Amino acid sequence: MRTQAETYDELVKGLWRDNPVFVQLLGLCPALAVTNSAINGLAMGAATTFVLVGSSLLVSSLRNIIPKQVRITSFIIVIATFVTVADLSLQALAPAVHKELGAFVALIVVNCLILGRQEAFASRNTVRASLADAGGMSLGFSLALLSLGAIREILGSGSLFGVDLFGPLFEPWVIMILPPGGFITLGLMLAVFAHLRARRERAHKEAGDELDERWVA
Amino acid sequence: MPEVDWRELVWIFVAASVVNNFTLSYFLGLCPFLGVSGRIETAVRMGLANIFVMVVTSVCAWFLNTFVLPHAPYLRLIAFIVVIASTVQFVEMAIKKLSPALFRALGIFLPLITTNCAILGLALFQTNRGYGFVEGIVFALGAGVGLTLALVLMAGIREENELASLPEALKGAAMSFLIAGILSLTFMGFAGLFSSAA
Numbered sequence: 001m002r003t004q005a006e007t008y009d010e011l012v013k014g015l016w017r018d019n020p021v022f023v024q025l026l027g028l029c030p031a032l033a034v035t036n037s038a039i040n041g042l043a044m045g046a047a048t049t050f051v052l053v054g055s056s057l058l059v060s061s062l063r064n065i066i067p068k069q070v071r072i073t074s075f076i077i078v079i080a081t082f083v084t085v086a087d088l089s090l091q092a093l094a095p096a097v098h099k100e101l102g103a104f105v106a107l108i109v110v111n112c113l114i115l116g117r118q119e120a121f122a123s124r125n126t127v128r129a130s131l132a133d134a135g136g137m138s139l140g141f142s143l144a145l146l147s148l149g150a151i152r153e154i155l156g157s158g159s160l161f162g163v164d165l166f167g168p169l170f171e172p173w174v175i176m177i178l179p180p181g182g183f184i185t186l187g188l189m190l191a192v193f194a195h196l197r198a199r200r201e202r203a204h205k206e207a208g209d210e211l212d213e214r215w216v217a
Numbered sequence: 218m219p220e221v222d223w224r225e226l227v228w229i230f231v232a233a234s235v236v237n238n239f240t241l242s243y244f245l246g247l248c249p250f251l252g253v254s255g256r257i258e259t260a261v262r263m264g265l266a267n268i269f270v271m272v273v274t275s276v277c278a279w280f281l282n283t284f285v286l287p288h289a290p291y292l293r294l295i296a297f298i299v300v301i302a303s304t305v306q307f308v309e310m311a312i313k314k315l316s317p318a319l320f321r322a323l324g325i326f327l328p329l330i331t332t333n334c335a336i337l338g339l340a341l342f343q344t345n346r347g348y349g350f351v352e353g354i355v356f357a358l359g360a361g362v363g364l365t366l367a368l369v370l371m372a373g374i375r376e377e378n379e380l381a382s383l384p385e386a387l388k389g390a391a392m393s394f395l396i397a398g399i400l401s402l403t404f405m406g407f408a409g410l411f412s413s414a415a
């Protein structure tokens with residue numbers, strides 16, 4: 001039986017340490033394709049959250065019934081069902097957002113993050129742990145999409161969530177909301193994170209070996 | 218058989234391969250784009266396998282759209298995935314039997330790409346734009362050629378890049394994304410083809 005602390009750990013690991021986009025480099029297609037504004041990134045994050053949490057719930061409760069040989073196919077059918085639900089509901093409830101995201105809602109099916117979590121986690125853990133894992137991963141994913149979308153929108157259209165930030169004097173960097181901007185923004189963000197991580201590790205090393213020995217013991 | 222409009226087909230091909238390149242302007246198929254673009258030779262083979270699967274996909278999608286899905290539109294996603302994946306598997310088995318050489322060249326890539334986002338994206342775009350049988354195949358060929366082009370370019374640049382001295386933080390994925398951004402910028406130039414023609 002998992003303790004409270006372990007469940008909490010499953011939840012928070014997706015936010016930073018194992019962030020799906022910035023660390024695992026999963027689910028990149030939607031992460032770049034729809035993040036030309038903060039609101040689109042958020043909408044995509046919400047849709048993915050719904051699919052990931054729903055599929056993890058179903059897969060982890062059915063994990064003892066699904067035969068090993070056909071597990072991938074079963075996962076895909078579960079995921080495709082949730083995506084169809086999300087696609088049709090979005091079309092009915094928020095047609096404007098649905099039009100903006102286009103075929104990318106349907107393409108959540110092939111987001112490797114979702115299938116990856118089913119195979120690596122939900123199919124071999126309890127419902128509670130799987131829900132925590134799915135929740136954390138989708139939060140991390142949404143956060144990544146939101147930050148990418150916000151950066152690209154601020155630089156590319158001079159606004160955030162559609163609210164004008166800089167007034168008429170600002171000349172927007174249109175390239176940021178076009179495809180190349182997506183690649184470049186993510187590339188630079190990865191570089192910054194890699195730099196920060198390297199600096200922290202160096203700081204740990206310089207802080208003295210005594211400390212490390214104590215941690216190991 | 219309706220008259221085939223060659224001009225239109227050429228436009229579909231050009232649009233799918235360079236102007237709206239699947240990888241560089243739709244961000245589809247990024248996983249193979251980053252994963253197998255280390256060597257030119259692997260990239261070429263991956264690209265060829267992709268063209269092949271895309272054509273198979275296009276035929277499957279056309280078949281489903283024409284005969285099956287009008288009766289049950291809500292099954293679109295599930296039907297696409299299951300039918301495409303199993304058809305590719307069958308074709309793979311047939312190739313293994315008929316042409317072991319071709320299988321050795323493309324074989325290992327086929328399972329990897331049966332349902333990556335470029336493949337499903339192709340089926341969905343084809344449906345949304347209402348392409349017929351011939352148009353669908355041309356669209357698939359164009360998209361596949363475009364993907365191959367992007368992969369091979371990327372592999373070529375990365376091979377050169379191995380010898381460059383990069384800052385520590387830029388090594389690996391970060392640099393790949395920056396290169397992809399510049400490639401994507403280059404490909405945007407092709408959009409001029411359309412505006413000048415119109």
